[in-house]
Amino acid sequence: MSAPLLDVRDISRRFGKVQAVDHVSFSLKAGQICAFIGPNGAGKTTTLRMCATLELPDTGDVRIDGWSTREYPAKARAMLGFMSDAWVPDPNLVVRDYLDFEARAWGITGAARARAVGHVIDFTGISGFSDRPCDGLSKGMRQRVALAGVLLHGPRLLILDEPAEGLDPRARIELRELLRSLASTGTAVLISSHILSELSEICDSVVMLERGRLKTAGELQALSKQVLARESVQIRCLGSLDDAERLLLARPGVSRVVRRAERLIVDFEGPDVEKAALLAALVAAGLQPVEFVSLRGELEDLFLALTEGKLQ
């Protein structure tokens, strides 16, 4: 079993009378994309900042690739890239010069620097505006530039705080694809966002905080199965929807069927074998199902199931 790339051990942080983070522990392996979620004020940003060595925990420790952020912050920083939700562009600096500065700051010299800058420009798709001033860019462009900046030194762990906030759907999809391709190269990504549907698409694990405490952490699918007994299945048939609805309601495990825009949304509870039988029954009845999709709302469902819905 490989050692975790990010190992958060029992960290706590207090600001005055507020216990922002209270004995939180979790870990992340190389290549994993982990959703870091929780209600507002749950302590997500404080935890991320502690992981990024920008805050010191009052107790506990964070280890990045084995390096303690307390004892060896410089070693830990070399392993990570942190993209804050408040990335502020440097005024009067064009994108390429900004990336050149970041590369210099990371000690990348000579031709290697030009190569590194060129590589991140290509990877993040910002070549079209690499000669424009940073402070004249749109939100989506800025996020890409910020991502390019943190990728320059080849971090093994990416910590992203609300990277999708304010992005239009296209920019979100592009960011998602970038993160997927990063994870495929072995980079671990810890990503905090309130757009849970987006996270559901890319994350394979989840860490959930509430009131500064760890609510749950683990593989997304396993947690979904453990916490969410029921799931929703979206079905579209070429045959009669009335017949399909009657048939489905008669099947075991189906508790409710809702018709939505020529589709049926089925609340189903049971093992995968029974779900397959459901599809087989539709086919056998000649209802010609052309869509049979398990709705991937696990994160939202998990979030609603596990949090209390109160302001923190």
Next chain:
Amino acid sequence: MADLDWINPILIKNLRQAFRGNFLRRSFLLALVVATGAGLVALTMISSDASAGEDSGRLFFMAVYLALCGAVVGLLPLSAMITGDADAARQERLYLTPLPAAVIVRGRLLAALGQGGGVALGLLPYMAMSLLLPGIDPLGILVCVVMTLTLGLTLSAFGVAMTSFFSNRLFIAVATALVAAIQAGSMMMAVASAEELISHPNWLQDEKRWLGFLAIWSMMMLASGFSLFLAQLGASRPEENGARNGRVLAVLTVPLLAVLFWREMYASAYPSLRGAAQEVPMMLGVLFGIGIAPFALDSRTLSPQMAAQLPASRLRRLLALPLLPGAGRGLLLFCAVLSVWSLLWWWQLTDFVALPKMAARYSYDDVFDWQSRFVDSCKRNIIFLMLPAPLIARLPGKLSSLLALPALGMFWALMAAGVELLQMVMEMFRYMRAEEMLTTGEGLHAIFLLAIALNVPRLVRGVLEVWEAPPPLSRGADV
């Protein structure tokens, strides 16, 4: 700047920003326009007034010097604060890179010096022109330029120190206001000093006067060194800087100690200079002394993490005792008391003259009333000097700016009220003939004893902690 790997990255970035932005360009153009315009006016006056012929070089130089002073003393420190990475988000980005704190601070200061130096170079031809006119001594020009550049360096270092510590925008605004106020006062004093120097070129033939200039120069360099040290301190512990502005304000009081040290050392050697150095330290004393007061009650001076870097837990705990850095209020109280004490010390001196008059005092036994009044008026009306500060500081969004303006106004109004209050207290002391007690060794000892007495509960608790409590947190490899 294609490769140049050996050059400080911050210097390259900040210069790129400065050259692409409008601030430096406009400032340079403004300086040129002011120098040209003022020079033309001076030449017109010279040509229309035959009696002014002997002084034409001085008149022309002073006109150009105004532009130089505005650029080097005004632009240089401001560019160090504005072009620099004062913003919390940008600071954090820097701190996540492997750049050492010294490189960050040095890069920012060099960038500011580069910009100010560039503007000064642009004005050199004008200064050379003044040498073609009669009534001016080249050595005087050289001394003026060197002193002005040193003053610019000091203020820049101070500005860099401020923005290396602060991440909260409101505090950056306040810090910028403080630098702007000191800049305004420094510019006035620099111009007044230059005029005195240029008007009396024979001053420089006396060895004592050179010592006077050397003393002023060394004080400015000392203050620069301390400011840079503090800037590095701020930049080297980034994870401890957020939301600890009170501690930072208190730590920034430390340069006062340098000024005090210099003054005591120099004044003991040259008793006739005792009053000469009081204006600047007094202003610093008032600003910092009152500034830290609200924070002194509940801020830590050095954070537990800083103290934890110390080798032994017992030493750590001993340093956490009152009146020593480590756990909190002791050093803050000490700084506050020191500020007030030094203020009272300087205040009671009868030969109350401004810093630039140090040189003048060698030649004149009397004090120039107009200049004393001018400096005094500047000091009293310092609140008005602060008004443009929110415009200088880059505040986020219109709403924040609107909120920051009354907050700043309140801050400085309180500060001005504090100055007035201190004056009243001093009058009371004079009436009660108690000033001797406060400004003698006995008085100082009494104040220290009072500070210790106020910290007795902490002292007792600290001693008990040293001997009884276990270490606060194991810092071994398995934590």
